[in-house]
Amino acid sequence: MRSLKTTALLAAAAMALAACGGGGSGGDASGDKVKLRFSYWGSDSRQKLTEQVIAAFEKKNPTIDVVGEFSDWPSYYESLATKVAANDAPDVMTIEIRGLAEYAGRGALSDLTGKVNTADLDPQVLASGSVDGKQYAIPTGVNVFSMLANKATIEKAGQKLPDDKTWTWDEFVSLSQKITAGGDGSVYGAEYNFNPAYLTIFAAQRGEKFYDNGKIGITPDTLKAWWATFTKLIETKGSPDAAKMGEIAAAGQEQSLIATNKGAFGMWWSNQLGAMAKSSGQELTLLRLPKLPDATNAGMFLQPAMHWTASSKSEHAAEAHKFIDFLINDPEAGGLLLSDRGLPINSKVLEAIKSKLPPADQQTLTFLDSVKSELSPVVVPPKGGSKMEDILKRYSEAVTSGQQSPDEAATKLLEEANAALAG
Structure with missing residues (x-):
């Protein structure tokens, strides 16, 4: 079940969209804040973690209000495809590797090259977010x-x-x-x-x-x-x-x-x-x-759990890039998400949170290290x-x-x- 905050924000976003009739994520009534829509799927536990991360980002960026559009896995892509087709795509979208080439090929995704700091990310894993030489997606973390x-x-x-x-x-x-x-x-x-x-x-x-x-x-x-x-x-x-x-x-x-x-x-x-x-x-x-x-x-094989992407139609591209940068590069975000979306591919974030990982995440890290030499490279599926x-x-x-x-x-x-x- 959605939290009261998420439900309320979704309702506010729906009214804003109805009022302006289009694909952006308009501001609030006072015009002081940018509404940034963010779609993702998962379990109840993932939703709670994500809302904590959103709150942490909003605290550091008080002029941005992130609206979480959460759904279960079976209905996620059907809902997302409908929104993208209607030019109503969320500003930041979570996309699995199987859908990356398809959404990039539709022109639905923004090229994030130079828009998000990737200096501390594993380059081999980062390459899994690239289609036709453009960095359309940033891996959230890795798993097997x-x-x-x-x-x-x-x-x-x-x-x-x-x-x-x-x-x-x-x-x-x-x-x-x-x-x-x-x-x-x-x-x-x-x-x-x-x-x-x-x-x-x-x-x-x-x-x-x-x-x-x-x-x-x-x-x-x-x-x-x-x-x-x-x-x-x-x-x-x-x-x-x-x-x-x-x-x-x-x-x-x-x-x-x-x-x-x-x-x-x-x-x-x-x-x-x-x-x-x-x-x-x-x-x-x-x-x-x-x-x-x-x-x-x-x-x-090693595979990104999922990817962060930004809509090419977003009216708030700078804020969308800032949110993705926070998710992948900020130790506070890493300390909240831990391995929920795969262990961080940012070496500095992983080092900062390693000692704080609960037993299950410690085991995941140890397991990945033990099988690393046996894993095949990441393959981006075709359209x-x-x-x-x-x-x-x-x-x-x-x-x-x-x-x-x-x-x-x-x-x-x-x-x-x-x-x-x-x-």
Whole structure:
């Protein structure tokens, strides 16, 4: 639920827009303050953190009033696309890497080159916000797609944490089955999801790229092998069935099996560790994802959690740039956000807050350091990349629920995905 402040500011912004009928974010009644609209998605805990950061920025910049436009993840891009199409884009927008090329290609984003101080940012990560040589986005922080494990749940079922440097997908399925069987019937060994990052890692272990020269580089055989992992989990009761997993996924992160102590394993981004541990009330462990027995590449990759961008249509460009600069360069902002949007890529900010990081964030930092040499470079998806999650989810649900055969689903998925990339 939105806080009273955010709700009130949204209402004020809506009235201002109705009055001026257009794409800017007009001032308040007295004209003394600039209203800066800022869109982002996430959980309730992220909303609270973000409002604290907004308050800190407003205190340092009393002539700027930041209006937080918050939504859950499933509805975020639909809402943002509608606003951008109507020339009503927020001044500062949070965009995931999959949508970066698409929004930059539409001319919706401002080139931030020279507008935000990037001197202390990791140059390799910063490059992930560049499209066609222009810096359209600034990464919020970095993370990796990893396995979260509840050690207490695993041991209660008479099992042990796996060696994540050597475990395989078959061992993951087998261990999940044993944990479910060793429990009281209320706990599953694992939950699964259809995140494109998971498929990217799985495909890389088979020597394939998700994107290859503007097309999908994954073969039908790899898709079918990937789906077979879900089928094995369901058939062995290592995970809930497709219908129950659909309900869990729709309920959001805080109702996941890991967050509610009803599951031992779950795949999530490393920056989500803190929120998941808080929801569960238990210590959680980050692990590498399993590998195929003959894989020479672990497939895991470093990725910005998301990016800060500014609207090319903003009437308050200078203020938008100032807010982004604060978010990425100010130690106070870093000390509030911690690893919620990935660990800071600003070396000075990270050094300033390192000792203040709570245990979950300390673990995230240690984990990232331990796997850094194994990670592949960041890849910016081509236009149409933002549609991949929905396409992948629809066909994967059809396969796991038995509504479509893997052969048919693989053929149609690749056709639809490549059509989306072709525009």
